Structure formats: C-alpha cells, structure tokens
Amino acid sequence: MANETEVKSNFIHAIINRDLEEGKNNGLVHTRFPPEPNGYLHIGHAKAILLNFTIAKVYNGKFNLRFDDTNPVREEQEFVDSIIEDIRWLGADWEDRLYFSSDSFQVKYEFACRLIRAGRAYVCDLNPEQIREFRGTLTEPGRESPYRNRSTEINLRLFEQMRNGEFPNGSRVLRAKIDMASGNLNLRDPVLYRILHARHHRTGDSWCIYPMYDFDHPFTDAMEGITHSLCSIEYSDHRPLYDWVVDSALELFPEAVRCRSRQIEFARLNMTYTVMSKRKLRRLVEERHVQGWDDPRMPTIAGLRRRGVTPAAIADFQERAGIARSDSVIDLAMLEHCIRNDLENKAHRVMAVLDPLKVVLTNWPAGKTELLALENIPGADAGTRQVPFGREIFIEREDFMEAPPKQFFRLAPGREVRLKGAYVIRCEDAVKDAAGNITELHCTFDPQTKSGEDTSGRKIKGVIHWVSVEHAARITVRLYENLFARENPESEEDGDFTANINPDSLVTTGNVPAEPAIAAAAAGTRFQFLRKGYFYRDPADAKEGRMIFNRIVGLKDSWAKISQ
C-alpha cells in the first residue's frame, strides 16, 4: 500500500513557493477548510479538505477547520457534527484549531463600525428589489443608492439600531462603498450585513444582524492568520472584494488581524456517472432514489465510507487527479483504480458464490470433509485459513457453459478446471430439470492434483472459486453499480437528471453461500471475494447481527471483454 503518496506539483505550490521566496508571512503557511454547516460533505469537499491539509503538512504549516456559520436560517448543529466526523475520518487533523465564524461576531461588528467611520460603508434603506434594480446589469453600470452619502453619525446610529433589533428583516443593510460602475458586480457596493431575526445554532438570539460571506470570510481568514485561502473557481470574481476587506482590516483594525491573507482559486471536482451539487444530492435523498445521505451509491463522504471505500483510497485519488484551474470531469475508473489498489494488499481473500450451481463430486467419499489451507493474501505474509471441502460444493453458474467458445477456460462437459486451493475436477454430466435448466453438475476429482501437492503434472488454465455446501455460511450481498447510467447525468436528453438513474444500481442477493471463515468477520471488515470484488461488512446493518456485505468495487474482468 502506498501510505505516503507522493505529492504532485501544482500551480498552488508555485504560488506558495514564490511567496516564501519573497519572505511573505514570515515564512508561514496556514490553510483552512471553511464548510457551511448546511449539508453533508461529498468527495468534492474531500478534494478541498485534503488539498488544504496536505499543503499545510508539506510546508510545515497549520490547518484550521472553521465553520462558516453566518446564515442561521440554513445551518444546523446536525451538520456541524457530521462534517466533523467526515473530516476526522478522512484523516485531516486541525489539532486544537476548530473555529466558528460566529465566535467572532462581536469583533466583526467592531470592524464594520470602523469601516463606517472611515467612510467606506453605509447603511442603505433600499429594499431587496430596489437594490437589485440599482445594481444595473452585466452590461450596464449600476446607480448609486440615495443613502450612499449619509453622515458617519447617522450611519453609526442606524447600524447600531439594526444591531439592536429595531428594524424588520430586509428593511436595511450595511453596504461597502466601492464602485457602482464596476464591471465586476461584486464591487457594486456589496452588502456587508443584513438583518435576520433568526435563532442561530450557536449564538442563539444574541444577534439579529449577520455578516455576509464576502465581508466575513476575508476578515476571518486574516484574523486566523490564514496565509493562503483556497477556494473554488467561482470565487475568482470575489477576489478584488476579498482583497478590499483584508486591506481595510490591515489598515483600520491591525490589532485584530495577523496577515495579509491571499485567496487562490482552483477547479472543483467532477466525476463521471455522478452528480455533485448539494441541491441534486438532496433531491436524490428526498425523492427516495437512494436510502439516505450515507447510501453507498452517494458520492458523499458518508456514502463512500459506508460503501467501504478507505480514506487512503480517496487521498490517493485526489492526489492523482491533481489540482488545476480548468473545468474537468474525472473518470470514475480512476477512483475505482485507487480503491482496488489500496485494498489489493490489505483485504483478506475469501470465497463466496454469488449465483450458486451445485456440483457433486461423484468419486469423493460420502461424508468426508477435508480442511484445506488457503492464503489470506497471496504473496503477502498474512497467514492462512482453513477451508472445508466436501463431496458437494457450489460454484458460480457462469463458470459453466454447455457449449463454450475456445477461449472459455472454465467448466464445460468433458473439460477440467481447478478448484482454487483444492483439486482439479472434470465435468462428467450436467443434470437438467424438465424445463431444460441445469440443476447440478456431476464431476469427478483427481486425488493427484491436490493444491500444493500436485503430482499429475497437468497444466490447467482455469481456476474457479467454490464453497462447500455442507459448511457454507449464508450471507446477504449488496451489489452496487453507478447510480447513473449515463456518463454525464446532467445530460437532459431524457429530461431531468433523475431520468438517468441506473435502475440496476443496487441488486441485493440473499442466502449467498460463503466459506465459514467469514462468520467471524467483524463489522467494518473488508474482504476480497475471490474473482468477484471487494466487499465490506456494513457496520450499520451489522448492529442487527446481520451478515450483509456491500460490494465496494468489482475486480477487473478481462473475460467480460473477451466474451463480448
């Protein structure tokens, strides 16, 4: 396993290196992940989390976790809890630096007052519709608010009255005085504070005005000493405003800030066969297309975790995908590769027969059981386990063909195949029912061919997995596939994105025979079901004592390609 993934070079490293060379920030590098607690984290967030955390680590710097909780009407404690759990699971460590934007509302209020005194902010009485009208359009400049040039005294008094709850929601806002004619809409006197008579999940009812992201975020970054504030591309247009706020803070409130924070944008993550927007993910949950935020088909951190994906695989994926500014859609196959790559040398092998066909070894003594030792991980020093073998076994139905093509190396009438870790058997007869369906196979085994002690000198190409009928444990298996059938689910060729949902994204099969060793599997254990894929004993269902295994990802199947 590659536990120390090599960190690829990217444009952000180049920027930081330059800053370091120029002696900025006393050589410090400090990053942060700033989630709004209004939903679940997904793999796109994992990219941001790991990017920030890794950069801090590479440069011997620090990484903060800060909740951007400036909008009480959308945010909840439940999300704070799930986000903390997810980030911790991913392995990003913020040490003792867990912050909430709301913890410093008082200082921010003071900063706003200083902006007013400096003539850089004013209270505007325009209502939301009017503000929109005055803002102009993409191609036409805006008009200045009639309240733009109020005196400092009046502004200060009105702002205090806003804070004291004397005005209703939407009646007034605090705005920055910048440039109503700017080509960048963000600079057309952006709103800094709005009135929101709402209970905040942390500050309760102590505030009824709340800072806007564009005011709060840069200032909080500067307060925390965040040197490099990484965010996604859509914030590029906000950077001039970010700088405006930081520079103002440095000038008007130097004792409150620790550095000239700098915003750097990078492209967000997109993957084939999935959707990433919070809105769409919520719809999947609310419209019951999946069973919840942690459904293993969801790209949420909780979903990936429950699917059985490891944090190491996600980190490897993120590292391979890289960081850039261009829009991109990463092939799901890349994630799957990382998952297999990680589990290859970690997951113990075990045999389970997903679609059983009974085989009777007619020359095996009735009632005789032989214990065979099979390696837990081939080539690794991971020990062996005892696997019982007997007269009746199950094999996969697809491992037998009545009239096989020449390239089929498995069982067929008159053909031989090796049972993994056991003997070579030969198919003598296929027993059918009245309808012509094959109900069982009659085979003979060759005692000379015992695994590891083969004296027959025979070369057998095909090796298949099996489970003793008498000793089989019974498990339930959930076979997951892509949630969407289309590479780009957003495609509206069939209408809504939900029309692209893969109807076979989950197939549950019960009563699956598996070798008895699996009965000892603790919840949360990952296995490789030989020739079938990687599976995870779902901890949520294990609580009820059930043996349910989620397929994390299948094995590569070159036969599937040949047989087409």
Place this chain on the structure above:
RNA sequence: UGGGGCGUCGCCAAGUCGGUAAGGCACGAGACUUUGGAUCUCGCAUGCGUUGGUUCGAGUCCAGCCGCCCCAGCCA
C-alpha cells in the same frame, strides 16, 4: 462596446530563463499467474483550440480569431 476564467493524448495532468511534449487512468499487445485479479514488459500527442507574427528555435513571447465555464442572493 460588461467583468472574470479556461482550452496539452479518450479522461485527468506536468511542462522554471523560449531549446526541441513527464506521469497516472483508460485502452491495445505480450510475459507471468492455483483469482481471465495482481505483477512485469512494450505500445499509445511530428503535436500542445486556431490563424498569423517574433526567433536559429515557441506548448512556452506578441496579435487576432474560435470554443467552453462563472457572475446581476439582503446564499456560501
């Protein structure tokens, strides 16, 4: 006649001062194999959106053009 950003192999992505196109995924061929898995070897862009220009030499510099993405929340 708004502003910002992006365009290097099917998908990602490296490409400091311009010096003659990394790597990964996918794919193909072969070797090996008691998982048609894994592993190993080999192959996979005379070309970097496009057209011109500068230069001994351009993905890297200049100019024009084309295409795609983002922005008009008192959301973040």
